[in-house]
């Protein structure tokens with residue numbers, strides 16, 4: 001074997017290994033990016049408040065996808081009875097259908113946030129301009145009812161990407177995530193649902209619930225009891241927004 005042949009073989013081997021290493025790295029990067037798109041806690045694209053940094057045994061309730069003419073009123077009744085303030089991330093077109101509930105949410109001291117106008121799954125594939133239109137439309141719907149701007153946002157399905165990030169930044173919204181996904185849209189057993197939430201409690205947790213779900217309205221009173229009997233207090237999120 002000549003020196004030239006040895007050099008060629010060595011170079012080819014080196015190149016093959018480099019291509020292999022690069023491919024493996026690329027696959028890992030792609031998997032990581034996909035994971036971050038679906039994991040709001042990573043805050044890779046948008047910095048989201050998913051948990052308040054504290055050692056105090058306090059937690060926060062948040063309700064998405066309402067207002068619902070079927071369940072939001074019951075949920076508001078229970079929160080009022082227990083003197084608990086929560087955050088409601090409303091869908092713009094639901095707000096238009098139930099303006100009375102939107103008003104009630106605000107009048108009873110809860111925070112309200114933008115959860116897009118349509119909550120369409122395909123929104124995650126839209127351009128930043130199209131996503132911004134969705135945000136603007138929802139904001140207009142809510143603002144026309146409560147008479148002021150909304151500056152909180154929660155991405156539908158917790159999905160974020162560079163287009164959504166750009167639109168949210170442009171509209172100057174503060175993104176709020178969660179660190180406890182209750183799965184109240186999936187779990188059908190009330191006890192299992194409550195146990196799942198209680199198991200995940202930690203100081204500063206933001207709990208994701210849905211006020212358009214029967215099961216959520218059904219378990220709320222007992223869930224509050226469970227949270228409190230575990231030594232946690234449910235407090236309003238507002239004072240912690242500027243601190244985190």
Ligand SMILES: [Zn+2]
Nearest residue numbers: 064065156157
């Ligand atoms: Zn949602």
